[in-house]
Amino acid sequence: MLRRTSAAGTQPADTGSGSARPAPTRRAVVVGASMAGLLAARVLADHFEQVLVVERDRLADAPEHRRGVPQDWQPHLVLGRGRRVIERLLPGYGDELRAAGAVPMRLPADLLMLNPCGWVDRRAPGWEALSASRPLLEATVRRRLRAEPRVAVLDGHDVTALIASPDGRAVTGVTARPVDGPDGAIELDADLVVDASGRGSRAVAWLGDLGFAAPAREHIGSGTTYSSRLFRIPDDFAADWKAVMLTTRPPSIRRSGSLFAVEGGRWLVTLTGTGGERAPSDEDGWRAYARSLRDPVLAEAIEDAEPLSPVRVHRGTSNRRWHFERMRRRPERFVVLGDAACVFNPVYGQGITVAALAAETLDACLRRRGPAGLDALAGRFQRRLARVTASPWMQSTGEDLRFPTTTGTRPNALLRAQYRYLDRLGLAVTQDPSVADVCIRVYGMLERPSALFGPRLLLAAARARVGDVPAMPPSPPRDAVGAATLP
Numbered sequence: 282m283l284r285r286t287s288a289a290g291t292q293p294a295d296t297g298s299g300s301a302r303p304a305p306t307r308r309a310v311v312v313g314a315s316m317a318g319l320l321a322a323r324v325l326a327d328h329f330e331q332v333l334v335v336e337r338d339r340l341a342d343a344p345e346h347r348r349g350v351p352q353d354w355q356p357h358l359v360l361g362r363g364r365r366v367i368e369r370l371l372p373g374y375g376d377e378l379r380a381a382g383a384v385p386m387r388l389p390a391d392l393l394m395l396n397p398c399g400w401v402d403r404r405a406p407g408w409e410a411l412s413a414s415r416p417l418l419e420a421t422v423r424r425r426l427r428a429e430p431r432v433a434v435l436d437g438h439d440v441t442a443l444i445a446s447p448d449g450r451a452v453t454g455v456t457a458r459p460v461d462g463p464d465g466a467i468e469l470d471a472d473l474v475v476d477a478s479g480r481g482s483r484a485v486a487w488l489g490d491l492g493f494a495a496p497a498r499e500h501i502g503s504g505t506t507y508s509s510r511l512f513r514i515p516d517d518f519a520a521d522w523k524a525v526m527l528t529t530r531p532p533s534i535r536r537s538g539s540l541f542a543v544e545g546g547r548w549l550v551t552l553t554g555t556g557g558e559r560a561p562s563d564e565d566g567w568r569a570y571a572r573s574l575r576d577p578v579l580a581e582a583i584e585d586a587e588p589l590s591p592v593r594v595h596r597g598t599s600n601r602r603w604h605f606e607r608m609r610r611r612p613e614r615f616v617v618l619g620d621a622a623c624v625f626n627p628v629y630g631q632g633i634t635v636a637a638l639a640a641e642t643l644d645a646c647l648r649r650r651g652p653a654g655l656d657a658l659a660g661r662f663q664r665r666l667a668r669v670t671a672s673p674w675m676q677s678t679g680e681d682l683r684f685p686t687t688t689g690t691r692p693n694a695l696l697r698a699q700y701r702y703l704d705r706l707g708l709a710v711t712q713d714p715s716v717a718d719v720c721i722r723v724y725g726m727l728e729r730p731s732a733l734f735g736p737r738l739l740l741a742a743a744r745a746r747v748g749d750v751p752a753m754p755p756s757p758p759r760d761a762v763g764a765a766t767l768p
């Protein structure tokens with residue numbers, strides 16, 4: 282059965298330009314109700330009379346693991362910049378997360394971070410993160426979206442194709458099928474379709490079905506695997522840190538690990554391997570891998586801790602981007618964002634932040650649409666999004682390419698020179714809190730990577746000596762509590 286639905290109301294009144302908000306148009310359809318789709322829906326609600334988010338999974342109100350987001354057993358740190366943008370889109374988001382048990386932590390004061398050269402100096406003010414499980418991060422956004430009168434969620438429906446106008450120049454809707462019903466494909470009209478269906482997006486195939494050539498694709502894979510497990514934090518556990526990150530040291534040390542306190546008095550502990558390394562999922566093998574990391578602090582912390590989950594493995598971590606911005610021919614009224622457009626090796630924690638920035642970018646493009654209205658939006662949006670993703674892409678792929686096992690292009694002379702400088706800077710962050718502060722802010726995407734090349738840091742890198750690396754990081758001063766700048 283084919284059923285056609287359409288939003289009640291008039292035809293799009295999509296005129297207006299400049300900073301004044303144009304009159305709302307009729308309906309936007311978003312494919313995927315994960316972080317990118319929900320944040321996009323939030324901004325679309327300011328521009329459309331109705332925003333329909335179509336999601337394949339059935340969605341609960343409470344935080345729950347779900348099939349469509351298989352990475353949700355793994356740690357998800359929202360970087361400082363991402364938190365700032367989400368707070369702007371959904372004021373009070375941080376307070377709601379805290380109320381639900383998210384653990385406030387200052388980076389680097391509350392974090393024991395062993396970088397390739399040594400422990401990052403914890404005396405830097407840095408920024409504050411709210412550490413929570415991925416299901417809680419997402420359910421908190423979802424709850425806010427459910428309260429938006431213009432946003433509706435159609436869950437349990439798989440989007441299977443795009444529908445184009447008779448002349449093929451614009452996308453006018455999508456076809457969706459219920460995932461657990463007997464049959465009944467439906468067609469959903471839309472004035473704009475946003476694909477936020479993640480790494481497994483079929484956007485390129487859908488465009489192909491409409492006669493559009495596939496955009497160029499880049500793929501750089503370091504073969505990183507995640508193996509995570511939840512533990513109850515022992516009642517008698519006492520330490521002056523809330524998280525641990527033990528990084529790799531390319532090219533030789535390919536094992537890393539992290540531990541984050543999350544809601545419910547739990548630790549989320551992750552063992553990571555790169556270039557063929559992978560933590561075993563059996564009890565003894567997993568713990569032995571933890572003990573093999575560069576420092577015993579993580580393995581010792583969990584030695585007597587009660588496991589609350591089995592080991593959950595995740596392998597889909599390569600960097601991949603589609604250059605939608607370079608398409609010679611594209612249909613109007615169809616845009617792609619989030620992991621569907623550009624996905625990173627998650628060890629650098631950029632995905633949600635970039636999804637939030639994409640929502641902001643979409644909002645800016647919609648606010649400034651000219652006389653052609655929605656018909657000139659797609660190309661402009663994809664070009665602006667490509668600029669937003671360029672820097673995190675360079676960071677993520679640049680670090681991955683330090684491993685000779687990484688697939689993709691090889692580092693050029695410039696990148697190799699950059700590695701030498703960053704290695705010296707890695708020494709400086711172990712002994713100078715002001716250098717550590719800049720680096721941790723760049724990591725949080727609160728400053729541009731160019732901040733790493735300022736005169737003060739160049740000098741600090743030149744002066745840093747291997748012999749000055751402390752055996753343990755200097756603890757943050759007690760009066761530094763609360764000094765971290767809110768992002």
Ligand SMILES: Cc1cc2nc3c(=O)[nH]c(=O)nc-3n(C[C@H](O)[C@H](O)[C@H](O)COP(=O)(O)OP(=O)(O)OC[C@H]3O[C@@H](n4cnc5c(N)ncnc54)[C@H](O)[C@@H]3O)c2cc1C
Pocket residue numbers: 312313314315316317318335336337338348349350352355356357358359360438439440441477478479480481482507595597598618619620621627628629630631632633634636
């Ligand atoms: C191991 C791992 C660890 C990570 N850690 C971090 C971290 O620390 N910090 C961080 O910021 N990011 C992290 N990420 C990245 C983060 O998970 C994503 O960037 C983020 O979820 C945004 O993705 P998305 O919304 O674009 O897609 P996804 O989260 O993949 O969601 C896609 C959604 O679309 C739905 N869907 C798919 N196809 C269809 C269809 N045809 N019809 C209807 N619905 C559909 C799916 O069910 C799902 O709900 C990590 C990722 C991985 C893999």
